[in-house]
Amino acid sequence: MNAPALPYASSASRANGVHRRAHPFALLAACLCLALAAGCATRPPASDYPRQSTAAMSTADARATPLGAALAAPEAAHPDQSGFRLLATGTDSLQMRVALARAATKTLDMQYYIANEDTTGKLLLGSALYAADRGVRVRMLVDDLNFHDIDRLMAALNSHPNIQIRVFNPYGSTSESMFTRTRNFFTNVDQFTRRMHNKATIVDNELVIVGGRNLGDEYFSASPTLQFTDLDVLGAGPVARAVSDSFDAYWNSAVSYPLSVLNHQKFDAHDLDTARDDLRQHWRDTAEPYNAKPLNATPLAQQITRGELGLVWAKWHFVADSPEKIAGAHDGDQHGQMGDAMRSLLDQIHQANRSVLVFSPYFVPHEAGVQAIRDLTARGVRVAILTNSLAATDAIAVQAGYSPYRVPMLQAGAELYEFKPVQPAGSPQRRFGIVGSQSRASLHAKAYVIDDSTLVIGSLNLDPRSANLNTELALSIDSAPVAHEVTGYFALASSPKASYRVTLATPAQLASMRGSAISSPLVWTDEEDGAIRTYNLDPGAGFYRNLLTGLFLLLPVDNQL
Numbered sequence: 001m002n003a004p005a006l007p008y009a010s011s012a013s014r015a016n017g018v019h020r021r022a023h024p025f026a027l028l029a030a031c032l033c034l035a036l037a038a039g040c041a042t043r044p045p046a047s048d049y050p051r052q053s054t055a056a057m058s059t060a061d062a063r064a065t066p067l068g069a070a071l072a073a074p075e076a077a078h079p080d081q082s083g084f085r086l087l088a089t090g091t092d093s094l095q096m097r098v099a100l101a102r103a104a105t106k107t108l109d110m111q112y113y114i115a116n117e118d119t120t121g122k123l124l125l126g127s128a129l130y131a132a133d134r135g136v137r138v139r140m141l142v143d144d145l146n147f148h149d150i151d152r153l154m155a156a157l158n159s160h161p162n163i164q165i166r167v168f169n170p171y172g173s174t175s176e177s178m179f180t181r182t183r184n185f186f187t188n189v190d191q192f193t194r195r196m197h198n199k200a201t202i203v204d205n206e207l208v209i210v211g212g213r214n215l216g217d218e219y220f221s222a223s224p225t226l227q228f229t230d231l232d233v234l235g236a237g238p239v240a241r242a243v244s245d246s247f248d249a250y251w252n253s254a255v256s257y258p259l260s261v262l263n264h265q266k267f268d269a270h271d272l273d274t275a276r277d278d279l280r281q282h283w284r285d286t287a288e289p290y291n292a293k294p295l296n297a298t299p300l301a302q303q304i305t306r307g308e309l310g311l312v313w314a315k316w317h318f319v320a321d322s323p324e325k326i327a328g329a330h331d332g333d334q335h336g337q338m339g340d341a342m343r344s345l346l347d348q349i350h351q352a353n354r355s356v357l358v359f360s361p362y363f364v365p366h367e368a369g370v371q372a373i374r375d376l377t378a379r380g381v382r383v384a385i386l387t388n389s390l391a392a393t394d395a396i397a398v399q400a401g402y403s404p405y406r407v408p409m410l411q412a413g414a415e416l417y418e419f420k421p422v423q424p425a426g427s428p429q430r431r432f433g434i435v436g437s438q439s440r441a442s443l444h445a446k447a448y449v450i451d452d453s454t455l456v457i458g459s460l461n462l463d464p465r466s467a468n469l470n471t472e473l474a475l476s477i478d479s480a481p482v483a484h485e486v487t488g489y490f491a492l493a494s495s496p497k498a499s500y501r502v503t504l505a506t507p508a509q510l511a512s513m514r515g516s517a518i519s520s521p522l523v524w525t526d527e528e529d530g531a532i533r534t535y536n537l538d539p540g541a542g543f544y545r546n547l548l549t550g551l552f553l554l555l556p557v558d559n560q561l
Contacts, residue, residue: 045254056244062205070304083236083311090221101127114214126279132162144170156275197470208240228444246320253323314479357449377413389418391540417494496527
């Protein structure tokens with residue numbers, strides 16, 4: 001499902017604490033670039049600033065940790081394999097991250113596109129601080145686009161002798177004026193649009209979490225306004241070392257800047273003590289109501305030794321884009337080259353024999369993707385796609401890029417499901433991290449099940465941005481039990497109670513719409529209170545979202561999404 005390279009694709013940004021994808025316009029940017037002809041100086045590479053090049057522990061040193069010692073026997077019993085456990089709910093994923101921080105004795109590495117200082121963000125930052133206080137080396141790498149929290153807390157933690165925070169591919173800093181940051185954006189548009197989308201937490205080079213979740217309330221069932229349905233996986237053993245190698249490459253890259261370079265506030269021991277006291281009080285106030293405390297307080301090393309962690313051992317393959325993918329912006333490559341992570345995913349999809357199940361919240365297949373579907377279905381392969389409905393998406397511009405391909409995909413033989421914005425309270429879907437109807441639901445999982453035997457999970461969406469501009473990672477797990485579990489989640493998430501089934505209108509349905517104000521070649525079907533309902537326009541979206549989608553369809557931005 002490759003897509004043409006893009007001169008400028010929609011990017012994700014952060015507005016009022018909610019994850020949204022912006023819709024920049026190349027023509028407007030070009031005009032403003034001319035208006036800002038003074039330009040801006042290119043920031044020196046990060047290696048020109050005082051910073052230490054560091055790396056993950058060696059395998060021998062990792063084995064000397066409690067986690068390494070506990071994993072020695074199961075690794076020996078499963079040569080060339082790693083252990084895996086799916087984290088399907090926000091609560092499970094939050095608790096496991098806290099448990100990892102508690103289990104760390106030597107190193108804790110975190111790499112995220114978004115890391116907020118909200119309720120759950122502070123719980124996780126507090127866990128990292130407590131680890132640092134025990135002597136654990138903490139490294140945190142955050143993409144600049146959503147890193148708007150360079151304030152007292154994050155910068156105070158960065159003053160801890162065991163904590164280092166770096167910012168990836170900055171286009172400005174909070175110490176600079178708004179004019180300077182705006183000028184940097186419009187005179188370096190292509191650098192700005194290339195982001196680090198990778199997401200990983202690694203402890204003692206032995207345990208790792210990868211998947212779709214960033215660090216923020218909406219990813220951990222803690223936001224009152226938005227709940228992202230997402231999926232992570234815990235990995236144990238050699239897979240953690242592979243992710244560590246990728247982390248080190250990003251951490252030491254020329255576009256990974258120490259936070260102190262961007263933030264010139266001065267902090268002393270008192271500021272760090274104040275932050276520590278505030279985080280401890282925050283933990284006392286919120287850990288219990290937000291389900292941050294692990295349900296089983298037994299240390300992870302003991303759970304591993306006793307076989308209680310629920311690990312499934314399997315062969316695996318990890319691929320991450322090189323941080324040099326970002327370098328295209330500096331080398332004048334406006335279109336970008338497909339990254340290794342997307343190439344690996346597409347190769348596996350193309351080799352499917354029976355079925356391909358797709359979770360991709362942002363989905364823009366372009367004609368190349370439609371042709372890939374035709375090729376698969378012609379061989380008898382079932383292709384089923386779950387993405388967001390217009391009512392559920394947080395990226396209307398991307399939805400406009402996706403919507404013209406619905407009819408061609410259906411004609412090519414794909415099954416198409418669109419996630420609903422409100423999930424029924426008490427439904428089985430809650431096992432997949434969906435809360436009640438008080439919050440708007442949106443799909444955020446990036447997962448692909450091939451032949452019900454291989455799971456590919458990571459940060460990749462099937463869209464041109466993941467292919468050509470963002471850096472991404474993908475973990476393939478060759479395990480029928482793990483893949484089958486995610487197949488079950490797909491069945492739940494695509495059921496009529498949770499999603500709309502999109503189909504081509506029948507001749508009778510088209511005839512019934514003839515002469516009406518609204519006529520569509522598509523029909524949406526779902527179930528509400530036991531009754532089957534049908535629609536001939538994007539359901540639940542309302543006038544405003546449908547109008548915006550129509551406006552975006554009129555603009556020449558299809559190749560920019």
